[in-house]
Amino acid sequence: MKVVIEIKFWRPGNNYMNFDFTPEEEIFIDEVKAFIEEEKLKPHADNVFAPNREADAQTKLDSPPRREFMKTLSKKGYLGMSWPIRYGGQGKDGVYDYILNEELCRVGAPSPGKGVGSIGQTIIHHGSQAVKDEFLPLILAGDIDFALGYSEPGAGSDLASLKLKAERKGNGWLINGQKIWTSSGHVADWYWLAARTDPGAPKHKGISVFLVNMKDPGIEVHPIETIGEHATNSVFLTDVWVADEYVVGELNKGWIYICEALNYERFTFYTIAPLEQKFKELVDLVKTLSRDGRPLNEFPEIRKKIIYLAADVEKAKVLQRKVLSIALQDQVPQTEAAIFKLFSTKLHQRLANAAMDILGPEGLFTKDYEKSHADGKWEWSYRSTLVDTIGAGTTEIQKNTIAKKALKLPL
Secondary structure (H helix, E strand, O other): OOOOOOOOOOEEOOOOEEOOOOHHHHHHHHHHHHHHHHHOOOOOHHHHOOOOOOOOOOOOOOOHHHHHHHHHHHHOOOOOOOOOHHHOOOOOOOHHHHHHHHHHHHOOOOOOHHHHHHHHHHHHHHOOHHHHHHHHHHHHHOOOOEEEEOOEOOEOOOHHHOOOEEEEEOOEEEEEEEEEOOOOOOOOOEEEEEEEOOOOOOOOOOEEEEEEEOOOOOEEEEEEOOOOOOOEEEEEEEEEEEEHHHEEOOOOOHHHHHHHHHHHOOOOOOOOHHHHHHHHHHHHHHHHOEEOOEEHHHOHHHHHHHHHHHHHHHHHHHHHHHHHHHHHOOOOOHHHHHHHHHHHHHHHHHHHHHHHHHHHHHHHOOOOOOOOHHHHHHHHHHHHHHHHOOOOOOHHHHHHHHHHHHOOOOO
16 A cells, blocks of 8 residues: 655645745755754764654753754754844745754654744844843854743633733832743743733733743742653742843733734744654554554555545645645734644544554553554554644634634634
């Protein structure tokens, strides 16, 4: 059985859809692939490239080799390619950021993520000159990692209900409260923190964004174990003082900046490579294993399952290309992104479920068991894909967005 899926980038034409990359973009794809192959030959490459990691593999700088890899990306000129030239970028089209992220995600390498994306872009558009001077060079050099401080025990999907307090004290702010689900809290250098600075204002208008050094006194990071071994944390802040110069943009306009951040990440967040890779490995599994002396790919019910999944992977790629095509027109693909995330995260789960069904009892073998298939990837994937349906907007939030924005239905 041979399954070939080849959908290239979609960009609007005059009266047709063009799925081709430009010649320049094709050259860049080849360049990135060659770079990755060279990096795979280096010591500690097994720590940098981890395609079997799930959920948090692409952004987590949780080891010295993965941190060093980010600096290597900087030296190659791969960080901030779409940033304005005056801020150290190259002024390139966002599709170059997308290409880089796709190829890095395909091999489980850490990608530029939020530093170059939402945080860097927000600083460029709204940060003071002092904040730009301090943080933009560090981001471009790959010398800094951030954690996002948004969710709280009582404010997740309804983020505007956050209660973390920032109270005026001298020429700064005293911050008290708790954040939760802070994925990089245990490894990050700085905290991109949303706090309430005007408790008397409507909930969407009394929020500000702060930059907080994770080594400041009063910050405690407590790990949270999840079913998928996803590293996340609860962060407690007790009388953490932050100077005025580390307020990002204007006071009480943090909600605007948080919402804009999704637009800034439109070329880096919505990747399809991990889904493609997982499907390829599922097909390889069916090709190589046998049951009762009969190759699995000879069983009609298994072939049928794989073919339907192949069609769904194709659908996911088209949905993703639509997100990117709209972004290339400097529009915000809010509904399209919700549809893609809803469909693709559920498809990740269905791929893992299919592998577990095909493997039968052997699908329960964990990565620590020597006879496990693909180092226990499928059992792990079965548990960890649940995280994808929660992070960056839960499945329920995506449904609400589609219902309200696309279908004009009441919530």
